[in-house]
Amino acid sequence: MDRLNFTLGNARDDLLRDGDDWDKFSRFWEDLPLDPYMGDGGTYRRRKHSLISYTVADGTVASIDQDGFLQSKEINRLNGGIVRRFEPADQALLDTSVFRRLLAHFVARIERSTPGGAPVPAVRRINVHQHRIVATEREAGNPTPEGIHRDGVEHIVMMLIARRDVTGGVSTLYDNTRSPVLAHTLKDPGDYIFLDDRTAMHSVSPVRVAPAAAEGYRDMFFLEFC
Template identity: 70%
Template sequence: MEEPNFSLGNVRDDLLQENDDWDKFGRFWENLPLDPHMGDGGVYRRRKYSAISYDLDADTVRVVDQEGFLQSKEINKLNGGVVRRFEPVDPALLDTPVFRRVLAHFATRIEEAAPDGEQVPRVRHVNIHQHRIVATEGEAGNPTPEGIHRDGVEHIVMMLVARQGIAGGVSTLYDNAESSILSRTLADPGDYIFLDDKTCLHSVSPVEVLAPNPEGYRDMFFLEFC
């Protein structure tokens, strides 16, 4: 069995610069629309999604026209098997220094980690997901209602943008036999898990609101390199 391949860090500590304006980046999570495709009937997830083509050599981004987001039932037992359409990511987010630096950094890491002699695409298809998981007094939020899973891509960046007024949200990684290998709470803005989706499965525990707050949330940013 292939060894799990993952790493942890914080982008604000590791690669951002003072003029990259994290607060401006985080404001793109303030008005996410409700996810209308929740197979469990939950109304706790707000979401945007876009797909891009990224040219690593030229450092250019082109939004790809897509009919929607599709995962197989084998990959996503809850919401797979149907085309899910979401409001696209705001184009202004794609021009922020935070996004461009994070995208270039992880694309370069994938290239540098490739085995000797393996041809790495210079132009990559990348899925971009913005999630806000909301917890209220009446409903907990479930970041991974499909349970332990993989996303069916090559590599994934899972990055915390903000968390407010909640408990829980513990990320757990598993090997391909579903044995737990790591549990970690992404607690500080910029905390990330970067993993090889072929060698790791993952899940996140539910989030619950902390009294006396009427509502709390967990904002996440995902890059899926296909």
């Protein structure tokens, strides 16, 4: 698992053809509450988080009750080591056709990439994250304030929902020696990086408000396959 394993794509081109469905899906980023746990004191991140199960055979999705979200200090040196409790993703988002198609698509890709003979889980546990990073004239937004890191899961989907009136936000992938391998900017709605988290680390540069704008934002959707 030493070779960095990732792909780039656009979900709207790859598997989503109905623009109206995407519009309904993306509206769920309009009411994200403030993340109160930022170790750097920043007020630039808004988010929701849910843990779900996905039954591979029939596509059943169920929310898993949990007592907060915990990452170790080794994984997240800024915000790790404490239990963080976030408002869950709306059930209506989990019920959208876009969400269900995304799950089925990326689970199938993971299954195809699993070495022959390796056990394949019948039920997947998946972290669902919604982030909005806000940039203003007073404060830049920092998508990865913890710096270069891995998420400590199996696979990650990092997908752009929208970007408006911001510059920056360059995603960089690193091998396990922290040597940069790829610098890539997610620009269009649906652009994604699909990454085997065990083979790589990643970071994202700050986003700053564009000239002549008072505020801008970068909306992201993450699926973490545990």
